[in-house]
């Protein structure tokens with residue numbers, strides 16, 4: 001669905017943010033992108049809905065090249081984006097109005113707009129917030145409203161750029177649950193995060209460092225084959241424990257990614 005080849009990007013001030021990036025994302029994939037601050041994650045995903053355009057190389061979405069302006073409406077309809085700071089995205093006085101804004105702009109009939117708003121609120125579990133002001137909500141609720149607003153436009157792909165980073169643990173779990181439901185419904189999901197725990201059930205994990213992709217594989221393979229601390233990111237706790245056990249001579253059958261897997265491995269040791 002998204003094809004990126006030899007992408008290089010310089011900001012207007014000359015900063016080189018991306019260099020030699022090749023990435024191909026298939027329909028329905030759940031891809032996690034991680035990397036230290038300033039490694040180029042946001043710059044990369046902003047190329048996927050034509051918010052940024054390549055300095056060199058090319059990016060295409062559904063075969064449409066982002067460098068051609070006439071394709072931007074179709075590309076932005078196909079690829080929606082939710083940011084870390086949802087406040088800047090709110091337009092409506094109520095949650096319902098806010099979510100309806102996107103489909104209204106697409107000129108859809110009002111009965112269809114109502115259906116889409118209801119469907120999005122149900123997916124995010126926020127129907128009870130319908131008549132509240134988006135600005136009065138908690139951080140987690142705001143992220144859910146922003147996500148519902150993107151979902152109401154029926155995108156084929158949704159990009160989440162560090163949407164969980166400012167949330168408390170409970171809200172984070174709720175937002176992650178919503179992201180998983182959106183993926184389970186057939187939408188391609190690209191989730192940018194600092195927390196590799198959030199990558200354990202992804203189809204693929206991409207690691208960025210200094211504007212380049214330094215790993216792109218199944219999460220388990222990335223955890224086994226790369227020194228992620230060297231790229232400024234912490235391993236999931238379960239993976240660290242599993243590796244410590246292996247170093248201490250308990251030869252686990254494999255690398256455990258979750259609590260359940262680690263427990264299974266420990267039980268096998270007896």
Ligand SMILES: Nc1ncnc2c1ncn2[C@@H]1O[C@H](COP(=O)(O)OP(=O)(O)OP(=O)(O)O)[C@@H](O)[C@H]1O
Pocket residue numbers: 011012013015016017035036037038039040041042043044162
């Ligand atoms: N508007 C801008 N103008 C100039 N340089 C920028 C701009 N935005 C980002 N950069 C630089 O581009 C590089 C990549 O930044 P980017 O924001 O893509 O990284 P990131 O991985 O998303 O970081 P973070 O984890 O902090 O969100 C960094 O060196 C950054 O300082």
Ligand SMILES: [Mg+2]
Pocket residue numbers: 041042043161162
């Ligand atoms: Mg960023």
